Amino acid sequence: MTDSSYAPIKVRADNRVYKAPLLGGAVPIGLGTIRLGLRLANGRGSSPGAGWPGMIVAILAVVVPLVWFAGGLALRRAKAAVALEDGVLSVRDRWGRLVLLTLESDVTGLHYVRIPVDGHKDRLVITSVDDAPLVLDTRLWEEEPLRRLFGRLTAPPAQAPVRQLGMLTWPQFRSRFPGAKVPWRQVHFWWFAIFVTILTIAYIAFFVNLSYFV
Template sequence: MSEETSTAQHASIKVRADNSVYKTPLIGGAPLIVLGTLRLGLRLDAGRGTSPGAGWAGLIVGILAVVVPFVWFAGGLALRRAKASIVLEDGTLSVRDRWGHLVRHSLEEDVTGLHKVRIPVEGHKDRVVITLVEEPPLVLDTRLWEQAQLQRLFDRLTAPPAQAPVREVGLVSWSDFRTRFPGAKVPWRQVHGWWFAAFVTVLVIAYIAFFVNLAYFV
């Protein structure tokens, strides 16, 4: 083995978060969001039919009603981009979440497998589950990470010293998923999709009602 090859095999790999899945539709829908924001603000300003408007306060509150969740969402993406990472360095695999918290810290050789699974969620179902000797499995939505660096990571984990096998599991039910990968964490909103949708619907209605009424009390 040449010195260059050996150096490449032991070079550190850092996979950063990729928010393109969220940013692309957000940027594409920006004109509609802006128009909708102005329409809501003007409606609260001038009123409609027999309903009186709230004046400038209504316009400001209407704009804030859209800007506040937009800033919150954009801030979350920026935080994830800055803090979330998967790093393989000096034979150690470290994973940090969107808050920068260390959620996995294992030896490279403790990786026991890369499992390609499809989980029962709406939309994108494909996941890669990395199993480890002592720590719970790590579930990755590969769309949310830098593709080139993630592939480098997978190539390293399937080579010595880990030599982790790659297994095609296919579509599994939640019960089968928990049996195969005990301790693996999947977001609650994905496991309980209908409950999450109902919760969001109620929250959105309450949010709109709050801001509409706020416009008349400012």
């Protein structure tokens, strides 16, 4: 009989944080799509409408990014994983790339920190003997398997200490965890927001003009 204390643990990605705002905004998105479609189809004031092509283009303008977003979530659910098996801890990102591979006994700490990122500042940093520190947003992983994983890492043979480090500035964070990677969009949130705003305006303008050439 297998000892449950040494059984493999696999933590899958949890997409509820991403899906919740999308589901909550389903009604406004639907109403906005209909309004945009009617405006493109019927025109406004002296601007002529594009007819049915305008309605079709408006629907596509909304459906395309939604399909892209849903596809990204499905890919992350299928590919991303944190696993502990046969004394080896591995972490794969949304593309299935291996971003951490270390022995369970080589884990040197679980560090809870708050860093200046996009409104969700709580992160967990896993440090090990040879690998670069790995930054995890624990909200994005299945809670119960992740709890069991941390329980294993803090028990023998790893006995990784748990540290509550509180708020760290970027210089403090980089000094304490050299080599730790945080996505550019989170480090430079306002620049990223400006870029997305410009891209959204250009995207809408493209589809509005496309409706008159279909």
